[in-house]
Amino acid sequence: MAVKTYREALNEALAEEMRRDPDVFLMGEEVGRYNGAYKVSKGLLDEFGDTRVVDTPITELGFAGLGVGAAMAGLRPVIEFMTHNFAMLAWDQVFNSAAKVHYMTGGQFKCPIVFRGPDGAALQLAAQHSQAVEATYAHFPGLKVVVPGTPADAKGLLKAAIRDDDPVVVLESELLYATKGEVPDDEDFIIPLGVAEVKREGQDVTLITHGKMIHSCLQAAARLAQQQISAEVIDLRSLRPLDGEAILRSVHKTGRAVYVEEGWPYVGIGAEVVNIIQQEAFDYLDAPVGRVTQADVPMPYAKQLEKLAKPSVELIVAACQQVTYR
Numbered sequence: 001m002a003v004k005t006y007r008e009a010l011n012e013a014l015a016e017e018m019r020r021d022p023d024v025f026l027m028g029e030e031v032g033r034y035n036g037a038y039k040v041s042k043g044l045l046d047e048f049g050d051t052r053v054v055d056t057p058i059t060e061l062g063f064a065g066l067g068v069g070a071a072m073a074g075l076r077p078v079i080e081f082m083t084h085n086f087a088m089l090a091w092d093q094v095f096n097s098a099a100k101v102h103y104m105t106g107g108q109f110k111c112p113i114v115f116r117g118p119d120g121a122a123l124q125l126a127a128q129h130s131q132a133v134e135a136t137y138a139h140f141p142g143l144k145v146v147v148p149g150t151p152a153d154a155k156g157l158l159k160a161a162i163r164d165d166d167p168v169v170v171l172e173s174e175l176l177y178a179t180k181g182e183v184p185d186d187e188d189f190i191i192p193l194g195v196a197e198v199k200r201e202g203q204d205v206t207l208i209t210h211g212k213m214i215h216s217c218l219q220a221a222a223r224l225a226q227q228q229i230s231a232e233v234i235d236l237r238s239l240r241p242l243d244g245e246a247i248l249r250s251v252h253k254t255g256r257a258v259y260v261e262e263g264w265p266y267v268g269i270g271a272e273v274v275n276i277i278q279q280e281a282f283d284y285l286d287a288p289v290g291r292v293t294q295a296d297v298p299m300p301y302a303k304q305l306e307k308l309a310k311p312s313v314e315l316i317v318a319a320c321q322q323v324t325y326r
Helices: 006-020 044-048 060-072 086-098 134-138 151-163 213-225 244-254 269-280 303-309 313-323
Strands: 002-005 024-028 053-055 076-080 114-118 144-146 168-172 180-183 197-200 205-209 231-235 238-240 257-260 290-292
Touching: 002 006, 002 151, 006 024, 006 044, 006 151, 006 180, 024 060, 044 053, 060 076, 060 086, 086 114, 114 151, 134 144, 134 168, 134 238, 134 269, 144 151, 151 168, 151 180, 197 213, 197 244, 205 213, 205 244, 205 313, 213 231, 213 257, 213 313, 231 244, 244 257, 244 269, 257 269, 257 313, 290 313
Parallel strands: 024 053, 024 076, 076 114, 114 168, 144 168, 205 231, 205 257, 257 290
Antiparallel strands: 002 180, 144 238, 197 231
């Protein structure tokens, strides 16, 4: 184990997989000479050269399509979007090509491609650059979707994504790149897609979340403990496939649940999670399932309004108090 930042863990995952498999290459805007907009690809150009670390023009649709074609031809491209807000320009290639090619060719073509980059809000980037779009990706059959919230998860999930034979979307958070945590040094360390993790054990209420909201949920659980409310915190890590068994095991134990996500409430990931709980664990529930999300508005630019629009530790605590009738 070694303490690394989130960006260092992603960089290590990329380097290890590129050394392991010569078919793996990285492509995107400023990934080479500039070392990546968030320095995730630092040093990779020097080690692997410009045929495997490819700087592209500002044309997301173009280089995403090039990546899909390369994957169909047998390579394993990693496409970096400077932000998943910009990836919207490439969604035709992601949803209509990468996600569907295996099905529409009757299994004749695989598409082992990774689309990765930051997702969600940072600080005062306004409405067009602050969108958490994981629910949109997860909506489409044929894609796998992961959202790492810690450095160890970032490394393990990215390595698993690169090795997977299906298209995988990896959603990172700009606000997590500098965060630190212990990361295994093992080059074969991977986290299987579709496996959640209990980040904190508890008895009274289940907090279910993903991505950077895991940190807010852990802070909320610590505050709740001071009020004699024991919260179990589950990090889904993978949104498609979704670890429904982990959710149900916890809800069977606690009898109460709150889902926390950075995205909007309407047709969000939480809606799917609530559906799983009400279908499979209704008789175990002692209260309606709670949800904490971003306000259902475009993200404001003004600092105080932005703060009010985001899900907060205070909102999570209040939701847990409500379902535990405290």
